[in-house]
Amino acid sequence: MNSKQIRQSFVDFFEERGHKHYPSAPLVPHGDPTLLFTNAGMVPFKDYFLGLDKPENRRAVSAQKCMRVSGKHNDLENVGPSPRHHTFFEMLGNFSFGDYFKAEAIDFGWDLVTRVWGLPAEHLTATVYEEDDEAERLWRKISGLPAERILRCGKKDNFWAMGETGPCGPCSEIFVDTQPKLPRVGWEEGGESGRYLEIWNLVFMEYERDDSGVMKPLPKPSIDTGAGLERVAAVLQGVESNYDTDLFVPILQATATLAEGAYGRDPEADVSYRVIADHLRAVAFLLADGVIPGNEGRGYVLRRILRRAVRHGMVLGFEEPFLNRLLPLVGEVMGHHYPELDRAQQASVATVSTEEEKFLSTIASASRQVQEAIDSVRHEGGSELPGEAVFRFYDTYGLPLELIQEIAEEEQLTLDEEGFKAELETQRRRSREAVGEGQERLAAVREAVHADEQAKTEFLGYDTRRVEEAKVVSLVRASERRYLPVEKLEEGEEGVVILDRTPFYAEGGGEVGDRGTVSWDGGGARVIDTQKDPAGVWVHFVEVAEGSLSRGDSVTADVDDGWRLPTQRNHTATHLLHRALRQVFGDTVHQAGSLVAPDRLRFDFALHRAPSSEEIQRVEDLVNRWILQAEPTVITDDRPRQEALEAGAMALFGEKYGETVRTVEVPGLVLESGDVVDSLELCGGCHVANTGEIGLVLITGERGIASGVRRIEALTGEGALELVRRQRSFLRDVETELGVPAEQAGEEIAQRRAQRRDLEKDLAQLRMQLVSGSEAAQEQEVDGIKVLAKEVPSAPVGEVRNMADILRQKLGSGVVVLGSREESKVTLIVAVTGDLEGRLHAGNLAKEIAAMVGGSGGGRSDFAQAGGKDPEKLTEALQEVPSLVRKQLQSSV
Numbered sequence: 001m002n003s004k005q006i007r008q009s010f011v012d013f014f015e016e017r018g019h020k021h022y023p024s025a026p027l028v029p030h031g032d033p034t035l036l037f038t039n040a041g042m043v044p045f046k047d048y049f050l051g052l053d054k055p056e057n058r059r060a061v062s063a064q065k066c067m068r069v070s071g072k073h074n075d076l077e078n079v080g081p082s083p084r085h086h087t088f089f090e091m092l093g094n095f096s097f098g099d100y101f102k103a104e105a106i107d108f109g110w111d112l113v114t115r116v117w118g119l120p121a122e123h124l125t126a127t128v129y130e131e132d133d134e135a136e137r138l139w140r141k142i143s144g145l146p147a148e149r150i151l152r153c154g155k156k157d158n159f160w161a162m163g164e165t166g167p168c169g170p171c172s173e174i175f176v177d178t179q180p181k182l183p184r185v186g187w188e189e190g191g192e193s194g195r196y197l198e199i200w201n202l203v204f205m206e207y208e209r210d211d212s213g214v215m216k217p218l219p220k221p222s223i224d225t226g227a228g229l230e231r232v233a234a235v236l237q238g239v240e241s242n243y244d245t246d247l248f249v250p251i252l253q254a255t256a257t258l259a260e261g262a263y264g265r266d267p268e269a270d271v272s273y274r275v276i277a278d279h280l281r282a283v284a285f286l287l288a289d290g291v292i293p294g295n296e297g298r299g300y301v302l303r304r305i306l307r308r309a310v311r312h313g314m315v316l317g318f319e320e321p322f323l324n325r326l327l328p329l330v331g332e333v334m335g336h337h338y339p340e341l342d343r344a345q346q347a348s349v350a351t352v353s354t355e356e357e358k359f360l361s362t363i364a365s366a367s368r369q370v371q372e373a374i375d376s377v378r379h380e381g382g383s384e385l386p387g388e389a390v391f392r393f394y395d396t397y398g399l400p401l402e403l404i405q406e407i408a409e410e411e412q413l414t415l416d417e418e419g420f421k422a423e424l425e426t427q428r429r430r431s432r433e434a435v436g437e438g439q440e441r442l443a444a445v446r447e448a449v450h451a452d453e454q455a456k457t458e459f460l461g462y463d464t465r466r467v468e469e470a471k472v473v474s475l476v477r478a479s480e481r482r483y484l485p486v487e488k489l490e491e492g493e494e495g496v497v498i499l500d501r502t503p504f505y506a507e508g509g510g511e512v513g514d515r516g517t518v519s520w521d522g523g524g525a526r527v528i529d530t531q532k533d534p535a536g537v538w539v540h541f542v543e544v545a546e547g548s549l550s551r552g553d554s555v556t557a558d559v560d561d562g563w564r565l566p567t568q569r570n571h572t573a574t575h576l577l578h579r580a581l582r583q584v585f586g587d588t589v590h591q592a593g594s595l596v597a598p599d600r601l602r603f604d605f606a607l608h609r610a611p612s613s614e615e616i617q618r619v620e621d622l623v624n625r626w627i628l629q630a631e632p633t634v635i636t637d638d639r640p641r642q643e644a645l646e647a648g649a650m651a652l653f654g655e656k657y658g659e660t661v662r663t664v665e666v667p668g669l670v671l672e673s674g675d676v677v678d679s680l681e682l683c684g685g686c687h688v689a690n691t692g693e694i695g696l697v698l699i700t701g702e703r704g705i706a707s708g709v710r711r712i713e714a715l716t717g718e719g720a721l722e723l724v725r726r727q728r729s730f731l732r733d734v735e736t737e738l739g740v741p742a743e744q745a746g747e748e749i750a751q752r753r754a755q756r757r758d759l760e761k762d763l764a765q766l767r768m769q770l771v772s773g774s775e776a777a778q779e780q781e782v783d784g785i786k787v788l789a790k791e792v793p794s795a796p797v798g799e800v801r802n803m804a805d806i807l808r809q810k811l812g813s814g815v816v817v818l819g820s821r822e823e824s825k826v827t828l829i830v831a832v833t834g835d836l837e838g839r840l841h842a843g844n845l846a847k848e849i850a851a852m853v854g855g856s857g858g859g860r861s862d863f864a865q866a867g868g869k870d871p872e873k874l875t876e877a878l879q880e881v882p883s884l885v886r887k888q889l890q891s892s893v
Helices: 003-015 043-050 102-116 133-143 187-193 229-236 249-259 267-288 297-315 328-334 340-379 387-395 401-410 417-449 561-585 613-628 641-646 717-738 742-772 797-811 842-852 871-879 881-892
Strands: 020-022 059-067 088-096 124-129 150-153 159-161 166-177 196-209 215-228 466-479 482-486 494-499 516-520 523-532 538-546 554-559 591-596 601-606 634-640 660-670 676-682 697-706 709-716 780-782 785-791 814-821 826-832 856-859 863-868
Touching: 003 020, 003 059, 003 088, 003 102, 003 229, 043 059, 043 166, 043 215, 059 267, 088 102, 088 229, 088 267, 102 133, 102 166, 102 196, 102 215, 124 133, 133 150, 133 166, 159 196, 166 215, 187 196, 196 229, 215 229, 249 267, 249 328, 267 297, 267 328, 267 340, 297 340, 328 340, 340 387, 340 401, 340 601, 387 401, 387 417, 417 466, 417 482, 417 494, 417 538, 482 494, 494 554, 554 561, 561 591, 561 601, 561 613, 561 660, 561 676, 561 697, 561 709, 561 717, 613 660, 613 697, 634 641, 641 660, 641 676, 697 717, 709 717, 717 742, 742 797, 780 881, 785 797, 785 871, 785 881, 797 814, 797 826, 797 863, 814 842, 814 871, 814 881, 826 842, 826 871, 842 856, 842 863, 842 871, 842 881, 863 871, 871 881
Parallel strands: 020 059, 124 150, 785 814
Antiparallel strands: 059 088, 088 215, 124 166, 159 166, 166 196, 196 215, 466 482, 466 494, 466 554, 494 538, 516 523, 516 554, 523 538, 591 601, 601 709, 634 660, 660 676, 697 709, 780 785, 814 826, 826 863, 856 863
């Protein structure tokens, strides 16, 4: 069976048994601050297991994209040497959310493995948790395996937990003997050698562990299973390594062709081939899911993986970018199941090209930096490169640790590995904080109010901005970043209010949360932010302005129109902008992030080049034409997600959607060609009823923020009008100042700049005449060497350098020292003629003179520059120049 058939057979098997097939969720987990990436098949279903959400079907099956490159699940360093470790992999899984349990899970697993996949029973072994008598009995009954091939294992291998607390339970694993023709060996020996290979893990989630470590039976036990597609493919295709399967062979062969080599010939080179094949898949999928190379969080991981692949390409002899040429192969192998690979291919190839070129040029300069650091260590008599320096080269420049090690070993230096590891851990902690910081406050609140036990808040804000007689369900007091459940909030206190129904929109989809007020008889509170818990509970952060508020009170909730209405304008404008960008730059453009606030909108999108000003103007024109057409916004609730996607709806970056979705459609943009285009997106945000309400869109900025990612910022409505007013006022001031109409201002400014350049040139010539006309009188002779040290009028540094150079030439042989002063700054230039090399050093002279005026500096032996902060000492410092020259001459004898 090829990998496509294996994946499909797994899904078909469980669909036939009442499981709902869920397409793979993105690698970027939605609403989970604890994870950088989706690292297991159960991650998209976490809310179901925790009881925070209810599934439409209590049976599920998926083939899930996974990444394991951080935290305790970090396989990065094993990728390449190991035949079975990967950064990116697919996890096949079936799940039961309180439906079936151990008997069915074991029966399904055994039936699929032996009957559908055809693995002989005599080649299989099952493991169970050492205390799980039930699982052992079920294996004997269902599989007929002999007792010696149903093994009991300890907690380390056969007990699973979601965390320190929460759902947990024993697990059972299916192993296959990959060398059945050889005599059987002991379990430990076969496991360590890789002969006995785990292909499927069945987790029986039947307990909940509390803070004290006590485990209580769950009322509805669940099932979570995982089988790595790559391992299963290796077994069913009869190969020893995952890299010998049809998932990797095309990439390995293409890489070998480009490298003019062969995979399988040289064990050391094979490691690099495997790293490239694995990392190429990871890069392709991360880019397709909207992750952009960067210096923090997920972007940092992507850049590190990409650069590690480039480094191994250098081992194979690649000196030019090559990953960009191989990237389309990932789509050829897996695009049939993951269409996002093909959609993102053009942008992904461009991003990878840019990153490769940047890294290759970085390596050359960074290698020089390493050499300079090594020279510094030697100069100080050391023998170890500090961990801080090693990490800087690794993190800032992206140099692989092994490359730094090689350079250091060539220079007979060691690395401070402990110091490096400490810096690396600090970086990892920053990455974790970058992901979790925004969710920390919400997590503290949900723990305080037991959000998973609350009824979902009824959101009425699409139809109204005012709700009367909303009931206060829970209250939380905020105190020094701690959140404590209370029965009452008093005047002046800050905290959280949870209502049974609300008009306040909770932050999501790039749109900020609503602000406003809640009021009651005798009091009121300001709502300063609105968030939503994963359990569907709206969290209103408040400041009590008057009176006291108690749990159970009825309140009136009012959204601030001055906050919501401009936010709605900006949100609909963002949709129009997205569609206009795709119209101008093509359908490969996709969203990479957004901010919708009342005062502005920001839209990040994937584009591999900088757009021209004419293209941005065209985007702005299309959006405003749409606004002038005053098209109605069509909002459809409760639409099947698949139906919406098939109709062309665009999904927003990083958002999680259920089976039924809300769509926002803006029809009818008429193009110059007469064609009509629509905007259709999955969106839960707030929008205007008609595009005419937006008024005007002005793009205020466009720039690159990462490789292959651009950012547009814009204003709408009153914000755009205010910008026009400010610009108009500025133009009036310009007209008054220049004395010409605004349309002639550019020409007038150009003329004045030309006049200024001519005047500055004349002034420089006069200063040079002034200096050179008196140098003969100020020359001194020190031990036969001409010395000219003088103060010159304040001038740009470049001009002072030019003066020194001309005076040096006129001197023929000697030293020139020029100093100029401003209010609190001194500039020093030292120039020495070439015939005095070895006797006088300009850099050392500059350093000593600068010290006298409270500064520092240095430079070459023939020319140097320095500065100081004490202009009052300049005259005294210049008077000391002859004695400093004499001192240098004597020391050189």
